[in-house]
Amino acid sequence: MNQHAKSISFVLNGSKTEMLAQTHENLVELLNRLDLCGARESCGQGLCGCCTVIVDDMAVSGCLYPAAFVDGKIVTTIEHLDHDVTLSPVQQAFIDKGAFQCGFCTSGFVLMAHKLLEQRPMPTDDEIKDYLAGNLCRCAAYPEIINAVKSAARKMART
Ligand code: FES
Ligand code: FES
Structure with missing residues (x-):
C-alpha cells in the first residue's frame, strides 16, 4: 500500500465494501470509482447539494x-433507493410532478426529501423549503419539487 492511500472497510448500500481510499480523494470521487455516479460534484464547495450522500x-x-x-x-447513495427495481415514492413523485428539467440536482433533492419525510412525515411548505435550503436547482424547478415532496408524503401516509 502506498503512503497516499488508506485501507478502508465500510457498508455501502447494504454491502460490506473494502478498498483503498486515496488520501486526496473525496467521497464523490471514491463512489465514481465504484461506478456510482448519482452523487455529482458541481460547486465543489458544499453549497449546492448535488453531491449529497448519507x-x-x-x-x-x-x-x-x-x-x-x-x-x-x-x-x-441515491442508487440504493431503487435497488429492488421499484422506484421509491419520492422518486416516483419527482417524475409524476415533473420536478426536474436537466436533472443534475435531482439525486441530491431526492435523498434530502427522504431524510425530511423520515423526520416529518407530513411537512408544510415552509418546512420543505427550510429542509431543502442547502440544495440548489439551477433550472428553478422549486415549485414542482415542493409539490413532489408533498405528493410523496401523502402517498407514504396511505401505505
Ligand atoms: S458539489 Fe458538493 S455541495 Fe456542491
Ligand atoms: S433540474 Fe436542472 S439543476 Fe435542478
Whole structure:
C-alpha cells in the first residue's frame, strides 16, 4: 500500500465494501470509482447539494467529505433507493410532478426529501423549503419539487 492511500472497510448500500481510499480523494470521487455516479460534484464547495450522500444517517456533502472518513461507517447513495427495481415514492413523485428539467440536482433533492419525510412525515411548505435550503436547482424547478415532496408524503401516509 502506498503512503497516499488508506485501507478502508465500510457498508455501502447494504454491502460490506473494502478498498483503498486515496488520501486526496473525496467521497464523490471514491463512489465514481465504484461506478456510482448519482452523487455529482458541481460547486465543489458544499453549497449546492448535488453531491449529497448519507453517511451514518446524516446527509453530507460528498465533495467536501474525505473518502477515507467512511471507514467503519454506513454509506447510502441515491442508487440504493431503487435497488429492488421499484422506484421509491419520492422518486416516483419527482417524475409524476415533473420536478426536474436537466436533472443534475435531482439525486441530491431526492435523498434530502427522504431524510425530511423520515423526520416529518407530513411537512408544510415552509418546512420543505427550510429542509431543502442547502440544495440548489439551477433550472428553478422549486415549485414542482415542493409539490413532489408533498405528493410523496401523502402517498407514504396511505401505505
Ligand atoms: S458539489 Fe458538493 S455541495 Fe456542491
Ligand atoms: S433540474 Fe436542472 S439543476 Fe435542478
